[in-house]
Amino acid sequence: MDKRIPVTLLTGFLGSGKTTLLNKLLQHPDMHDTAVVINELGEAGLDHILARTVENQHIADNMVLLESGCLCCTLSNEMADTLRDLFFKRALQAIPQFQRLVIETTGLADPGPIMANLLNEPVIGNTYRLDAVVVTVDSVYGLQHLEQHAEARKQAAVADVLLISKVDLATPQQLLALSEALTALNPGATQHRITHGHIDPQALINVGLFDPETRQAKPQRWLRAPAKPRGMLPTALHDDDIRSFTVTLPTHLRWETLQPVLQRLCDQFGEQLLRLKGILHVEDASAPLAVHAVHATLYQPTLLEGWSEVEPMTRIVLIGRGLDEALIRKQLMQI
Numbered sequence: 001m002d003k004r005i006p007v008t009l010l011t012g013f014l015g016s017g018k019t020t021l022l023n024k025l026l027q028h029p030d031m032h033d034t035a036v037v038i039n040e041l042g043e044a045g046l047d048h049i050l051a052r053t054v055e056n057q058h059i060a061d062n063m064v065l066l067e068s069g070c071l072c073c074t075l076s077n078e079m080a081d082t083l084r085d086l087f088f089k090r091a092l093q094a095i096p097q098f099q100r101l102v103i104e105t106t107g108l109a110d111p112g113p114i115m116a117n118l119l120n121e122p123v124i125g126n127t128y129r130l131d132a133v134v135v136t137v138d139s140v141y142g143l144q145h146l147e148q149h150a151e152a153r154k155q156a157a158v159a160d161v162l163l164i165s166k167v168d169l170a171t172p173q174q175l176l177a178l179s180e181a182l183t184a185l186n187p188g189a190t191q192h193r194i195t196h197g198h199i200d201p202q203a204l205i206n207v208g209l210f211d212p213e214t215r216q217a218k219p220q221r222w223l224r225a226p227a228k229p230r231g232m233l234p235t236a237l238h239d240d241d242i243r244s245f246t247v248t249l250p251t252h253l254r255w256e257t258l259q260p261v262l263q264r265l266c267d268q269f270g271e272q273l274l275r276l277k278g279i280l281h282v283e284d285a286s287a288p289l290a291v292h293a294v295h296a297t298l299y300q301p302t303l304l305e306g307w308s309e310v311e312p313m314t315r316i317v318l319i320g321r322g323l324d325e326a327l328i329r330k331q332l333m334q335i
């Protein structure tokens with residue numbers, strides 16, 4: 001069973017409604033045992049606003065503001081320190097117990113390095129686990145942001161949950177066009193439409209690999225691979241842009257053979273590889289494996305004990321910019 005603290009990474013382009021959402025979420029009873037890390041570039045500390053509007057001492061005490069830099073670049077050490085610090089204070093009962101953590105990034109953040117930091121840092125990787133990447137997209141300006149800003153595309157591409165925000169301001173045509181563009185960019189993500197940050201927290205939390213209720217792995221949901229693998233049909237907003245595809249492999253493979261090939265792919269396409277997820281049925285493991293990579297880092301696989309599939313299928317989902325799909329398929333199929 002995974003006892004690590006689940007982390008929700010909340011990101012989304014500038015002004016797309018992250019703070020509005022967080023504010024509403026934290027007022028919900030299901031979120032009262034949450035710690036929050038907010039990264040802001042501006043001068044006006046949001047913690048004041050949040051501490052004022054969230055009438056909950058627990059959250060006010062468990063809120064950390066990281067200013068003057070961005071988590072994905074200059075503040076990565078600070079984030080690691082903050083997360084360690086929160087964990088140790090929690091263990092020493094110096095702060096109220098929290099059962100989950102939400103990290104709100106700046107609007108221009110690249111989620112890749114933040115995810116890598118969460119998954120790879122000593123101590124952090126052992127104490128926290130990434131539950132889901134939740135991304136807000138402005139229903140009026142979202143399409144324009146996606147077209148003009150690589151950051152917006154990267155954020156949407158790695159999302160597990162996409163929240164189309166400010167629905168009250170958009171026309172049905174705008175909503176449809178944005179929704180279609182997001183589906184093309186990230187077909188696996190769940191989409192919701194929200195107004196003034198209203199959404200049931202259950203749609204956003206515990207959507208990762210493990211279901212805390214049943215304590216069972218839910219790799220299907222986590223992998224978000226289309227039920228029918230997309231085969232040779234990559235999806236993209238622009239031809240040279242971010243795309244995702246699924247590669248299905250034979251089931252009689254061994255992890256010791258697959259691992260170096262995946263690592264080579266990560267090394268080769270590290271810059272372009274935003275996210276890799278896979279479910280592997282390998283002969284040299286006692287249960288299926290969940291694998292995860294961000295850029296050049298391939299993480300330790302998770303053994304999905306007690307989980308099986310009626311028709312075992314090894315599949316790997318890749319999301320990235322300018323990935324050579326044919327070459328990747330060829331390299332994987334040669335195993």
Ligand SMILES: Nc1nc2c(ncn2[C@@H]2O[C@H](COP(=O)(O)OP(=O)(O)OP(=O)(O)O)[C@@H](O)[C@H]2O)c(=O)[nH]1
Nearest residue numbers: 013014015016017018019020107166167195196197
């Ligand atoms: N009409 C309307 N306005 C909204 C909605 N959600 C957010 N807003 C407004 O949009 C503006 C930006 O929202 P924020 O929540 O601050 O966005 P953000 O993503 O945190 O912004 P940055 O931190 O600058 O990246 C604010 O003025 C909000 O009040 C909505 O559903 N409807």
